[in-house]
Amino acid sequence: MDPALATVLVVITSAVVLVLGGVVTHLAYRAARRSGSPVMRRFxxxxxxxxxxxxLGGGAHQLLGWRFLDGVLLQRIVTVLGFGLLVHSLYSHADPEPASRS
Incomplete structure (x- = not known):
C-alpha cells in the first residue's frame, strides 16, 4: 500500500475512533450522573x-515530534489503564444502595 494512502487511512480511522469513543464516554458519563453509581463512573x-x-499517542507523535514508537507506547500504556479500569468496573460488586429516583 502506498505510504501516503496508509497515512490518510490511519488519520481517518483514528478520527472515527475518537468521535465514537467520545460519544460512548459521554453516554456512560451521563448514565453515571443519572444513576449516581460509582461503578458507572469508573466505567x-x-x-x-x-x-x-x-x-495522546497520535498527538505526541504529530504535535510534539516524538518518535512513532514512543507515541504508540504512550497510547498503549493509557489504553491498558483504560481497559483495566473497564474490567475493574465490570467486576465490581453492585452498588450497595441503588440511587433514589427523584
Whole structure:
C-alpha cells in the first residue's frame, strides 16, 4: 500500500475512533450522573482513558515530534489503564444502595 494512502487511512480511522469513543464516554458519563453509581463512573472513566490514549499517542507523535514508537507506547500504556479500569468496573460488586429516583 502506498505510504501516503496508509497515512490518510490511519488519520481517518483514528478520527472515527475518537468521535465514537467520545460519544460512548459521554453516554456512560451521563448514565453515571443519572444513576449516581460509582461503578458507572469508573466505567465512563475507563472508556475515556481508552479514547484519550489514541489522542495522546497520535498527538505526541504529530504535535510534539516524538518518535512513532514512543507515541504508540504512550497510547498503549493509557489504553491498558483504560481497559483495566473497564474490567475493574465490570467486576465490581453492585452498588450497595441503588440511587433514589427523584
Amino acid at each position: 465512563a472513566a475507563g472508556f475515556g482513558l481508552v479514547t484519550l490514549g489514541l489522542l
